[in-house]
Amino acid sequence: MSGTLKKLWQRIRSLLSSGEFLCDTCKYDWGNVCRRRERPNATQCPDYKRR
Ligand code: SF4
Numbered sequence: 001m002s003g004t005l006k007k008l009w010q011r012i013r014s015l016l017s018s019g020e021f022l023c024d025t026c027k028y029d030w031g032n033v034c035r036r037r038e039r040p041n042a043t044q045c046p047d048y049k050r051r
Helices: 003-016
Strands: none
Touching: none
């Protein structure tokens, strides 16, 4: 899947989901601490840590 398509698909999936993203409550969601591509719409993340 091309990068653009992948991004679009992620966006659609995030819109269809309940609007709950792990990043919203993750302690790594500030500055450049997290460089994962899923951010800020991660719904699954092995690095997730609650703030
Ligand atoms: S570690 Fe995962 S959940 Fe936390 S901000 Fe980064 S992508 Fe989001």
